[in-house]
Amino acid sequence: MAEDTAERDHPLTPAGRLFLQKQMEQIINAAIAVEHPIDVAAIKSEIENSIMLKHPRFCSLMVSDSCGREHWRKTQVDLNRHVIVRHQPLSDDPSISDEDAVNDFLADLSVSSPLPTDKPLWEIHLLMAHKTMVFRVHHALGDGISLMSMLLSCCRRADDPAQRPTIGGVAAASAPRRRWSHxxxxxxxxxxxxxxxxxxxxxxxxxxxxxxxxxxxxxxxxxxxxxxxxxxxxxxxxxxxxxxxxxxxxxxxxxxxxxxxxxxxxxxxxxxxxxxxxxxxxxxxxxxxxxxxxxxxxxxxxxxxxxxxxxxxxxxxxxxxxxxxxxxxxxxxxxxxxxxxxxxxxxxxxxxxxxxxxxxxxxxxxxxxxxxxxxxxxxxxxxxxxxPQEKITAACNPVKYLRVTSxxxxxxxxxxxxxxxxxxxxxxxxxxxxxxxxxxxxxxxxxxxxxxxxxxxxxxxx
Structure with missing residues (x-):
């Protein structure tokens, strides 16, 4: 039985292990504001049918062996533990805008707010009063490029719901082609x-x-x-x-x-x-x-x-x-x-x-x-x-903005x-x-x- 469990485990990458260390632990918090009230059932249905729950990192626990080395272990995902619905406004002050209230919420999450380790290291907070979803995912699961690609796989183009968002390239800080002959x-x-x-x-x-x-x-x-x-x-x-x-x-x-x-x-x-x-x-x-x-x-x-x-x-x-x-x-x-x-x-x-x-x-x-x-x-x-280059929808709800912090x-x-x-x-x-x-x-x-x-x-x- 122990051998079967070991075979199912997969070691963390070196970068993943780095992001689990106390001094450098990083959780990515992505805020997705939508134009209409959030439909909780539609969000859960979209997640259940998405590639996210087929990805091994999003349905695995982070466990440690007897030597203290971390591994991923496949588990059953209980979606109700990952989708957290909050109906109350984040602030009682009516003068605080939705954007400011969400920013304050994200700022609080950025300090000493770890993800529970008894479930896969991600969760989605639905802030109903502010029509905003906050997707929290541990950096050990992937970098910004991987996680943005995963997030957008759950969305559709607003002008053509049958299509996924365009994932074009960008002139990034990566190395250009070099003419080594020079x-x-x-x-x-x-x-x-x-x-x-x-x-x-x-x-x-x-x-x-x-x-x-x-x-x-x-x-x-x-x-x-x-x-x-x-x-x-x-x-x-x-x-x-x-x-x-x-x-x-x-x-x-x-x-x-x-x-x-x-x-x-x-x-x-x-x-x-x-x-x-x-x-x-x-x-x-x-x-x-x-x-x-x-x-x-x-x-x-x-x-x-x-x-x-x-x-x-x-x-x-x-x-x-x-x-x-x-x-x-x-x-x-x-x-x-x-x-x-x-x-x-x-x-x-x-x-x-x-x-x-x-x-x-x-x-x-x-x-x-x-x-x-x-x-x-x-x-x-x-x-x-x-x-994405064009407007998108999340569970048929038009997205107003995408913002990320950590x-x-x-x-x-x-x-x-x-x-x-x-x-x-x-x-x-x-x-x-x-x-x-x-x-x-x-x-x-x-x-x-x-x-x-x-x-x-x-x-x-x-």
């Missing part, structure tokens, strides 16, 4: 890789960002959180992108972050910081061959380059403080130059493979300590996942952007004792995009 290009690849690998080592040991009004540190992951949303029109981002030759949406995003953080720091500590001060972010980069969302059948079949799970590397992405924000376009140019060098290097694949090696040789606990130190020595976390980290700022039907929502999770007014920070980001757009018009006209 000796100069090869030399730059080697040089940038060596420089960035050395920085990784220094970040683990001693190198730390200068303390500012947005800095976190060890223990900050346990502090209470607040959550605000910055909204961007993708057309505005594309208009800015066209102002700089070869720029991408990710370049624009980091230009916005650099400019917005500079504006916010000017508000909180005017003239207190040196020009060009480096503020370092930690970003996750998709290492699959195909960028963007994935064909779920390929993910589940484990095809080379598109397998299910956590297939991402880590990048250290610096932005720089500048007090003179009269022309925001230089923020974009600096961001593009930095990201071009990062894409040319092998930093992402190196971080993934060295992490795998450390996990294999020294175990998950040691690997989590190294990752924790990197986070403590930087300033913010950011991710960017492409969502468990808190030692950073005082954690940002996750998801695009959906022409909009991009940036969820800004902050430690409220450090950043008490995240809506001001969100406004700084939104204003930065608008100022870049106006400057781009002027550049094009001239």
């Amino acid at each position: 000796v100069w290009t090869l030399l730059k690849v080697v040089w940038f890789t060596l420089v960035y690998v050395l920085e990784f080592g220094l970040r683990v040991m001693c190198l730390r960002d200068k303390t500012t009004a947005v800095s976190g540190g060890s223990g900050v992951e346990l502090w209470p959180r607040r959550l605000a949303t910055a909204r961007f029109r993708l057309e505005d981002m594309k208009a800015v992108k066209r102002a700089v030759t070869g720029a991408t949406i990710n370049d624009v995003l980091f230009g916005i972050i650099s400019c917005g953080l500079s504006r916010y720091l000017d508000i909180k500590s005017p003239k207190a910081l040196p020009e060009g001060l480096r503020i370092t972010g930690v970003a996750m980069v998709n290492l699959r061959t195909q960028t963007g969302l994935q064909d779920l059948s390929k993910l589940m079949n484990g095809n080379s380059g598109t397998r299910w799970g956590n297939k991402f590397g880590m990048l250290l992405l610096p932005v720089y403080y500048h007090s003179d924000g009269s022309d925001p376009i230089p923020f974009l140019k600096r961001s593009k130059s930095m990201i071009d060098k990062k894409k040319l290097s092998l930093e992402g694949p190196f971080s993934y493979n060295i992490g795998y090696l450390v996990m294999s040789l020294f175990g998950a606990k040691f690997a989590s300590i190294l990752n924790y130190r990197i986070v403590c020595n930087t300033t913010f976390t950011i991710s960017n996942v492409i969502g 468990s808190s980290l030692p950073h005082a700022i954690t940002m996750h952007m998801v695009s959906y039907a022409g909009m991009a929502d940036l969820q800004i999770l902050v430690a409220k004792e450090i950043i008490s007014d995240p809506k001001i920070l969100a406004k700084c980001f939104e204003d930065a995009l608008q100022e870049m757009k106006e400057a781009a018009k002027t550049t094009t006209t001239s």
Whole structure:
């Protein structure tokens, strides 16, 4: 009997084991707001008939063997334990909007709110009063690309209910095709890789960002959180992108972050910081061959380059403080130059493979300590996942927005952007004792995009 049980068990991936460690445990919280009241029976029916309950990770318990090593063990899913219905409003204050109430709920979930381990590590909260579904899933089950692909497999296109949402690619931070025959290009690849690998080592040991009004540190992951949303029109981002030759949406995003953080720091500590001060972010980069969302059948079949799970590397992405924000376009140019060098290097694949090696040789606990130190020595976390290009429905109910955040980290700022039907929502999770007014920070980001757009018009006209 014990042998039969062992045969049914499947070991966790190294990345999955990392996300179960106390210091780095991560739960992804996705908010899906719909236009009409939620039909609980329809939601349950959609889940029962979806590919989700056929996926082994979504119908397996996380168990530990006698040596303390974690495994997945197949179990029967009781849908009533996973779908949690809440009829009462999240707040008694009628002046608080649905969006703010849901953001407050997500902020509370981000701190010390683990998923029960006596059932598969996911659940869906139906906030009936706010017409919002909150999909909670442990990061050990998969990364943002895998989980977004899974989530959208349960949805349909609003303009054609017979079709699944379009899962197009995106110009992401993954490595571009390289012309290895060019000796100069090869030399730059080697040089940038060596420089960035050395920085990784220094970040683990001693190198730390200068303390500012947005800095976190060890223990900050346990502090209470607040959550605000910055909204961007993708057309505005594309208009800015066209102002700089070869720029991408990710370049624009980091230009916005650099400019917005500079504006916010000017508000909180005017003239207190040196020009060009480096503020370092930690970003996750998709290492699959195909960028963007994935064909779920390929993910589940484990095809080379598109397998299910956590297939991402880590990048250290610096932005720089500048007090003179009269022309925001230089923020974009600096961001593009930095990201071009990062894409040319092998930093992402190196971080993934060295992490795998450390996990294999020294175990998950040691690997989590190294990752924790990197986070403590930087300033913010950011991710960017492409969502559906068109309007979608969930159980025949039109979706208003998709937003994602995660468990808190030692950073005082954690940002996750998801695009959906022409909009991009940036969820800004902050430690409220450090950043008490995240809506001001969100406004700084939104204003930065608008100022870049106006400057781009002027550049094009001239």
